[in-house]
Amino acid sequence: xxxxxxxxxxxxxxxxxxxxxxxxxxxxxxxxxxxxxxxxxxxxxxxxxxxxxxxxxxxxxxxxxxxxxxxxxxxxxxxxxxxxxxxxxxxxxxxxxxxxxxxxxxxxxxxxxxxxxxxxxxxxxxxxxxxxxxxxxxxxxxxxxxxxxxxxxxxxxxxxxxxxxxxxxxxxxxxxxxxxxxxxxxxxxxxxxxxxxxxxxxxxxxxxxxxxxxxxxxxxxxxxxxxxxxxxxxxxxxxxxxxxxxxxxxxxxxxxxxxxxxxxxxxxxxxxxxxxxxxxxxxxxxxxxxxxxxxxxxxxxxxxxxxxxxxxxxxxxxxxxxxxx
Amino acid sequence: xxxxxxxxxxxxxxxxxxxxxxxxxxxxxxxxxxxxxxxxxxxxxxxxxxxxxxxxxxxxxxxxxxxxxxxxxxxxxxxxxxxxxxxxxxxxxxxxxxxxxxxxxxxxxxxxxxxxxxxxxxxxxxxxxxxxxxxxxxxxxxxxxxxxxxxxxxxxxxxxxxxxxxxxxxxxxxxxxxxxxxxxxxxxxxxxxxxxxxxxxxxxxxxxxxxxxxxxxxxxxxxxxxxxxxxxxxxxxxxxxxxxxxxxxxxxxxxxxxxxxxxxxxxxxxxxxxxxxxxxxxxxxx
Numbered sequence: 051x052x053x054x055x056x057x058x059x060x061x062x063x064x065x066x067x068x069x070x071x072x073x074x075x076x077x078x079x080x081x082x083x084x085x086x087x088x089x090x091x092x093x094x095x096x097x098x099x100x101x102x103x104x105x106x107x108x109x110x111x112x113x114x115x116x117x118x119x120x121x122x123x124x125x126x127x128x129x130x131x132x133x134x135x136x137x138x139x140x141x142x143x144x145x146x147x148x149x150x151x152x153x154x155x156x157x158x159x160x161x162x163x164x165x166x167x168x169x170x171x172x173x174x175x176x177x178x179x180x181x182x183x184x185x186x187x188x189x190x191x192x193x194x195x196x197x198x199x200x201x202x203x204x205x206x207x208x209x210x211x212x213x214x215x216x217x218x219x220x221x222x223x224x225x226x227x228x229x230x231x232x233x234x235x236x237x238x239x240x241x242x243x244x245x246x247x248x249x250x251x252x253x254x255x256x257x258x259x260x261x262x263x264x265x266x267x268x269x270x271x272x273x274x275x276x277x278x279x280x281x282x283x284x285x286x287x288x289x290x291x292x293x294x295x296x297x298x299x300x301x302x303x304x305x306x307x308x309x310x311x312x313x314x315x316x317x318x319x320x321x322x323x324x325x326x327x328x329x330x331x332x333x334x335x336x337x338x339x340x341x342x343x344x345x346x347x348x349x350x351x352x353x354x355x356x357x358x359x360x361x362x363x364x365x366x367x368x369x370x371x372x373x374x375x
Numbered sequence: 376x377x378x379x380x381x382x383x384x385x386x387x388x389x390x391x392x393x394x395x396x397x398x399x400x401x402x403x404x405x406x407x408x409x410x411x412x413x414x415x416x417x418x419x420x421x422x423x424x425x426x427x428x429x430x431x432x433x434x435x436x437x438x439x440x441x442x443x444x445x446x447x448x449x450x451x452x453x454x455x456x457x458x459x460x461x462x463x464x465x466x467x468x469x470x471x472x473x474x475x476x477x478x479x480x481x482x483x484x485x486x487x488x489x490x491x492x493x494x495x496x497x498x499x500x501x502x503x504x505x506x507x508x509x510x511x512x513x514x515x516x517x518x519x520x521x522x523x524x525x526x527x528x529x530x531x532x533x534x535x536x537x538x539x540x541x542x543x544x545x546x547x548x549x550x551x552x553x554x555x556x557x558x559x560x561x562x563x564x565x566x567x568x569x570x571x572x573x574x575x576x577x578x579x580x581x582x583x584x585x586x587x588x589x590x591x592x593x594x595x596x597x598x599x600x601x602x603x604x605x606x607x608x609x610x611x612x613x614x615x616x617x618x619x620x621x622x623x624x625x626x627x628x629x630x631x632x633x634x635x636x637x638x639x640x641x642x643x644x645x646x647x648x649x650x651x652x653x654x655x656x657x658x659x660x661x
Binding site for chain 1: 404408457470483486609636639642643645646653
């Protein structure tokens, strides 16, 4: 298995190098796209904590994304001079608290019940954001000025510069995804997986199903809150679209197309969906049809998602001839 | 006072339409545990077929028969060629599949009929208004009311008085047991799936001249249907009936009294019911 490890290190190295040099290599319009992909990659990873690792399918995951987004927008609107990183932390914490409250009611249920109650909460928040115009300005939305980021030693970076914004997003998303990866290696993460496999056996072994799932759900909300906050800074705008059903559905598409069985599957899904959307929307305005067909095909014929097509055994077969193996 | 009565009838009309759509959804869920998101697409297809048939054949009444037949066949095809294949992968895969199909149908409708709302004229026989409570009321809406009550009675007779109805109800309560007793449950399920699709299409046809026909209509009715089957209880027809009427009235009076909160209230109702009584008001099993 040493070759496998080597392949991982080489692959990871090339990918990191590419991500670091991307603003130099690609024109500005692609840097915009890459920034958006990073944000959605984090959102999809947070979603897959629930679908892939807990076996719970939330139809309303945009609720946490939207809470983080609105928190950022409201802070920038009402408190001038609030540092960017503190705003980000507060937004993430609001996503966390939102998920804690929603999760308290959701995680007792599973399957379609879980999917629907999470959708009910998302629709409830959506309706509040739509109707509470004094605070949110409804579906007209609010403009947000991108803040400056003060870094000790480096001075002040203006996030109006897309390259700076790209690097800041890259660092935050990479740290968040790393945190998520390490989180899954803890006993708590393993317990969640054991409950996905057999919830009755896990509870007989003494694990508290409710608390474990609530913890994962809240952590997922925390990450979704970060991605929502980054999305608002990127778009310089927030409206009810950040927590409507399409946002919830987009993240389902990303995670499932990429593959829920692998940690990086949703990341691949986010890359695929955004690039595919970017490419095909220049050809036809009915790109949702093709997206939907790809999705149905993946569900029907490629259960592991796109990343399941790149199994180690298949890659190995390319390099090692039949005799050797 | 008159306003209230008119508003109550409005609510009743929408409630009955909602019941036609959600009854198929709740039966399918009760039998197989599949929450079929594509169901709302069947409703939408019904409305669009009604438009095409009315425009090209010039006869609205024909679409009342043809559209449910076509959509029912589509439904059977979907069940047979896609849904059955992912059944072994569990409910999450089924949810995802019907979710994808919902998107595909939504976009197909946009390609074939365009994104603009379409209007179907009310058939000449039912155009005009009748005097009611000192004001007038459109005849077509009373037709919707009467027609959907007829369908309701037909459905009740089918489910309560025929052998196939007994099998369906038994399968809702315990599909495995019915299967073991020698009934071909997958085939019955296919029939119920197709029947539910046809019923949703029928609702779409009669809704078409009353509400306008647009690509977002599927999603709108889907969200309402979720509320209905959750509050009424998964798999319970009685629950679906009572909740549909409740929701119709809730929306009708909500718009009148608290327009700002009407949308919030129905999802709050759904969340509260799921928290307090996850089986819904009339549901028995979880």
